[in-house]
Amino acid sequence: MDFSRSTEHRQIQEMVAEFADDVIAPRAAELDRTDEFPWDLVDEMAELGLMGMPFPTAVGGAGLDYHAYASALEEISRASGGVGTIIAAHTSLAGNMLYHYGNDTQHEAYLVPLNEGDEIGSFALSEPEAGSDVPSMTTTAERDGDEYVINGQKLWISNGSVAETIVTFAKTDSDAGHRGITAFVVRADDEGFVVEGTEDKLGDKGCPTAELSYRDVRIPVDRRLGEDGDGFKQALETLNGGRITIAARGVGIAQAALDAALEYAQDREQFGQPISEFQAIQHKLADMDTKVQAARLLMHRAAGLKEQGKPFIKEAAQAKLYSSEISREVANEGIQIHGGYGYVKDFPVERFYRDAKLNEIYEGTSEVLRNTIAIQLLR
Ligand SMILES: Cc1cc2nc3c(=O)[nH]c(=O)nc-3n(C[C@H](O)[C@H](O)[C@H](O)COP(=O)(O)OP(=O)(O)OC[C@H]3O[C@@H](n4cnc5c(N)ncnc54)[C@H](O)[C@@H]3O)c2cc1C
Known part of the structure; x- marks a missing residue:
């Protein structure tokens, strides 16, 4: 497989890296402290075309392929894991659902503004x-003439309290198991849609994680994505692609932890020499970099297969699983190399550790991803 990237890819990555370093990174500690949604950053990212990277320009996107999108998300996450999730939930999840399963009218109404x-x-x-x-979801959507009436509750929804478009999955047939799930566009101003609150999380600050209630939310039939019963398949397909970008988030956070550790190890002196002179520290740095490089290759392998229209379920699961676990390990070693300074908020490495942990939980836990990989191996 050819992992070489085009000049255009490199230029895009460099442009996003510069923005991440100059604009996002200086704000990252403040976002982590306040946990406030960075509306002004979103405006700036929109100016640069970063809010719809993998979609064609005809629907308001930037027309990037998945390699470039993943590299850009890596750079953004290197600066802030929270901003990485904002983009991933907005684009890889909501955007991809609308793009792949929405019709032209739905594209115009809901995808273009995203x-x-x-x-x-x-x-x-x-x-x-x-x-x-x-x-086993219990949220229902009952057909009533030209409308559906949605009732239920959703939890852990990234961007859920700030989103205008909430792609919502509900049972249109409660007896049909996964075949009874259907996806809808719910709008924040729909009557009966309520944001109950947001979570106080370990990390991933700046991206609100919301609890949502649907109390007799009436929406017209033309807000359904695809047909009744398509939702489960659509969700799985969307999450498969999403895992490539969560892999990118992991690679970005791990790279940030490595960069911080490299700098600190050369500055910090103990026993009359920089701690980078100790072989124990050098080996940590060597292992950290090896893991980051391997995770990045897995990410691009999955992105490449997706680009070529080939099956990529196993590869996306492997990229996300490996990147999630190494980002936590690399951030952990980043703290270790900083000693006591790594355990306090004066240095960013403890944030990288908190942000990295989430990757092992959302868009398929590590346990569920191992199940996915094993199923693909054994089929
Ligand atoms: C910060 C954050 C943001 C999120 N954003 C979103 C979002 O935008 N949209 C959205 O829909 N969801 C979102 N989620 C939800 C996330 O996808 C779920 O938390 C995740 O799927 C796990 O579900 P659970 O928390 O109910 O854990 P459970 O499913 O109850 O799992 C608990 C434990 O059991 C294990 N387990 C469960 N089933 C199996 C199995 N079959 N084999 C082996 N082990 C198993 C799990 O791996 C885990 O260790 C988010 C979660 C968080 C924390």
């Missing part, structure tokens, strides 16, 4: 009692 950064999108699949076990 891609142009005028509106925020979210993807509401998980529920209090239905996380990994998606088909």
Whole structure:
């Protein structure tokens, strides 16, 4: 497989890296402290075309391929894991659902405003009692003439409290298991749609994680994505692509931890020499870099297969699983290399550790991804 990237890819990555260093990174500690949604950053990212990267220009996107999109998300996440999730939920989840399963009218009404950064999108699949076990969801959408009436609750929804478009999954046939799930466009101003609150999380600050209620939310039939019963398949396909960008988030956070550790190890002196002179520290740095490089290759392998229209379920799961685990390990070693300074908020490495941990939980836990990989191996 050819992992060489075009000049255009490199230029895009450099442009986003510069923006991440100059604009996002200086704000990252403040975002982590305040946990406030960075509306002004979103405006700036929209100006640069970063709110709809993988979609064609005809629907307001930037027309990037998945390699370039993943590299850009890596750079953004290197600066802030929270901003990485904002983009991933908005684009990889909400945007991809609309792009792949929406019709032209739905593209115009809901996807274009997301891609142009005028509106925020979210993807509401998980529920209090239905996380990994998606088909056990209890949110319902009952047909009533030309409308559906949605009732239920969603939990853990990234961007859920700031989104205008909430792609919502509900059961249109409660007896049909996963075949009874359907996706809808719910709008934040729909009557009966309520943001109950947001979570106080370990990390991933700046991206609100919301609890949502649907109380007799009436929406017209033309807000359904695809047909009744298509939702589960659509969600899985969307999450497969999404995992490539969560892999990118992991690579970005791990790279940030490595960069910080490299700098610190050369500055910090103990026993009359920089700690980077100690072989124990050198080996840590060597292992950290090896893991980052390997995770990046897995990410581009999955992106390449997706680009070519080839099956990529196993490869996306492997990229996300490996990147998630190494980002936590690399951030952990980043703290270790900083010693006591790594454990306090004066240095960013403890944030990288908190942000990295999330990757092992959302868009398929590491346990569920191992199941996915094993199923693909054994089929
Ligand atoms: C910050 C954050 C943001 C999120 N954003 C979104 C979002 O935007 N949209 C959305 O819909 N959801 C979102 N989620 C939800 C996330 O996808 C779920 O938390 C995740 O799928 C796990 O579900 P759960 O939390 O209910 O855990 P559970 O499914 O209850 O899992 C608990 C434990 O059991 C294990 N387990 C469960 N089933 C199996 C199995 N079959 N085999 C082996 N082990 C198993 C899990 O791996 C885990 O270790 C987000 C979550 C968080 C924390």
